[in-house]
Amino acid sequence: MNFPNKYINRCLDLAHRGIGSTSPNPSVGAVIVDAQGRIIGEGWTSPYGGAHAEVNAINAVKSEDVPLLQTSTIYVTLEPCFHFGKTPPCVDLILRSKIPHVVVAYIDPFPEVAGKSIEKLRQNGVEVEVLVLTQRQVTPSSSLLPFFTNIAQKRPYIILKWAETADGFIGQSDKAIAISNVYVKRLVHKWRSEADAIMVGTETAALDNPELTNRYYYGKSPKRIVIDRQRRLSEKLHLFDGSIETFIYTEGGTSNAHFDNFHNFNYRFVAFDDNFLNTILADLYTQKIGILFVEGGARLLNTFITKGLWDEARVFVASKNPVIKNGIQAPKLPFDYLDRKVQIIDNQLLVFRNA
Numbered sequence: 001m002n003f004p005n006k007y008i009n010r011c012l013d014l015a016h017r018g019i020g021s022t023s024p025n026p027s028v029g030a031v032i033v034d035a036q037g038r039i040i041g042e043g044w045t046s047p048y049g050g051a052h053a054e055v056n057a058i059n060a061v062k063s064e065d066v067p068l069l070q071t072s073t074i075y076v077t078l079e080p081c082f083h084f085g086k087t088p089p090c091v092d093l094i095l096r097s098k099i100p101h102v103v104v105a106y107i108d109p110f111p112e113v114a115g116k117s118i119e120k121l122r123q124n125g126v127e128v129e130v131l132v133l134t135q136r137q138v139t140p141s142s143s144l145l146p147f148f149t150n151i152a153q154k155r156p157y158i159i160l161k162w163a164e165t166a167d168g169f170i171g172q173s174d175k176a177i178a179i180s181n182v183y184v185k186r187l188v189h190k191w192r193s194e195a196d197a198i199m200v201g202t203e204t205a206a207l208d209n210p211e212l213t214n215r216y217y218y219g220k221s222p223k224r225i226v227i228d229r230q231r232r233l234s235e236k237l238h239l240f241d242g243s244i245e246t247f248i249y250t251e252g253g254t255s256n257a258h259f260d261n262f263h264n265f266n267y268r269f270v271a272f273d274d275n276f277l278n279t280i281l282a283d284l285y286t287q288k289i290g291i292l293f294v295e296g297g298a299r300l301l302n303t304f305i306t307k308g309l310w311d312e313a314r315v316f317v318a319s320k321n322p323v324i325k326n327g328i329q330a331p332k333l334p335f336d337y338l339d340r341k342v343q344i345i346d347n348q349l350l351v352f353r354n355a
Contacts, residue, residue, distance in 0.1 A: 007031050007039075007075040008105050008131060014044040014053070015077050015143040020194030020219055021047040024290030026147035028078045030057035032099070035071045054080055054090040058097055073101040078144060079108040082116040091117040095124055103129045106144060109151045146291050149311055155281040156196070156292035158309060160301055161188065163316040163347075164330035170298050172327040175207070180316050184347050186216045191314070193219030195293040197247070197284065200239075201227045201300035211238040212295070222293065223247065225284070227300060229272050240265070247287075249280055277309055301331045313337075313352040320346050 014029030021027075022045045030053035032041035043056025051059075054076060061069065080090035080102075094102065107115055107130060121128050146157035163179040164170050171177055180188070192198060192214040200210060205226055213221040224246040226239055231250055233239070239246060245264045251272050270279045284292060294304060304310050313333055333352045342349040 005075070005103065005131065007033055007073075008077065008103065010039070010042070011053075011075050011077045011105070012143070014042055018045040018047075018053075019143050020291075023048065023146065023196050024150055024288045026078055027143040028053040028076060029143075030054045030074060030076045032057050032061060032069070032072050032074045034065070034068045040065045040068055040072065049086045052081060052087055052090050053077075055087070055093060058093060070098045070100065072099055073103060074099050075103045075105075077105045079104050079106065079113055079115070080117045080121075081108070082113045082120065089117070091120055094121065095126070099126070101127045101129075103131065105131050107132075109148060145311075150285065150290050155278075155285050155309075156289045158281075158292050158294060158304065158311050159191070159195070160294045160304060160310050160313040160331075161191070161315075162296055162298075162301060162330060163318070165318050165324050166320065167324060168330050169324040169327040170296070170330040171207075172324060177324070179318050181345050181347055183344050184316050184349075187344070187349075189214045189216040192222055192293060193217050195222045195291045196289045197223040197225050197291075198293040198295060199225035199227070199300070200295055201297050202229065202232060203299065204295070204297035205233055205237060205239055207297075209237050209239075210295070211241075213244060223289070225249070225280075225292070227280075247284075277303060277307060281309065298328050298331060305331055305333065308354065310354050312354070313350075315350040315352065316344075317348045317350060318346065319348060 010031050011029035014031070015027045018027035025045065025048055028045045030043050031039055034040050041057045041061035043053050043060055045053045046056065054074065057074065058069070074094060080094060082089050082091055102121055104118065107118070118128050118130065149155070149157040162170055163184070165179055198212045200212065204210065205228070212224045221244050224239055224244055226233065226246060226248050228248055229251050242264050245266065247266045247268055249268045249270055251270065268280075268283060270276055270283070294301060315333075337352040337354060339351045339353045342351070
């Protein structure tokens with residue numbers, strides 16, 4: 001992030017520890033610094049429904065340091081919460097702790113907060129410093145970016161992912177092929193652990209028969225989202241093994257009798273018109289899907305790109321074999337959107353961001 005404030009930078013580092021477990025709530029970091037500049041407490045947001053960063057930071061203060069709170073500063077990446085949700089308001093805890101100075105990186109865009117905590121703190125004699133006034137100034141690396149997107153767009157934060165060969169193909173039409181190396185596979189599974197849901201289209205589900213689970217990294221597996229407009233997919237696919245909650249978006253009809261005994265299947269009926277993706281994304285937002293990973297296939301990825309419904313794209317390009325020469329063309333993104341490149345042995349990761 002590169003804030004000039006070293007304590008806010010520490011908060012941002014802490015916030016990244018919560019990514020993947022707090023969504024759809026934001027992952028926030030908090031640091032408490034005494035009058036001599038010594039960190040006496042720090043914390044980050046617990047998994048969804050648990051304690052917020054400010055609570056964890058205050059609870060981390062040693063008993064002998066508790067009297068120092070009355071002359072300390074608490075730094076937080078996001079304005080403290082104002083309302084009762086799954087936990088009490090953090091703003092009240094800060095006031096009870098008699099912390100006289102609060103430094104906030106970003107104002108919370110959530111309507112039930114949106115500056116109210118800052119106003120309450122100031123009304124009670126607390127000095128509040130805001131480093132960044134609006135979420136429009138959030139940087140791409142911030143753990144808050146998905147949350148800001150959820151609030152502003154009323155949809156999940158969308159990450160597109162695919163792997164392509166050196167000659168620009170995403171696969172073959174008649175069989176699945178391996179393009180990425182084992183290090184990439186582990187990284188992708190780490191990303192899956194950080195997402196709320198992962199989506200594939202009909203062709204990818206049928207041809208690749210993916211599990212769409214996190215098997216090579218720590219943490220949870222995301223929910224699975226399958227597009228199956230005409231109910232063409234076989235019930236024997238890995239996607240329908242009942243192990244993970246799975247949303248099946250289809251057009252009309254009733255639920256499949258084979259799945260009636262499995263609580264992990266959720267049929268969602270939508271009209272597959274020109275706005276079907278917007279409809280699905282709005283529905284996922286109501287289901288508290290904050291971060292959506294889209295892994296293919298090419299038709300689905302291109303639809304997201306054409307409609308501008310994406311926030312990041314993570315593209316692996318193989319520098320060696322396989323070379324297909326003929327197959328399914330990989331999606332294309334303008335290089336103006338390229339944010340960075342990372343070499344991973346014989347694969348190169350290209351990260352694009354939708355401005």
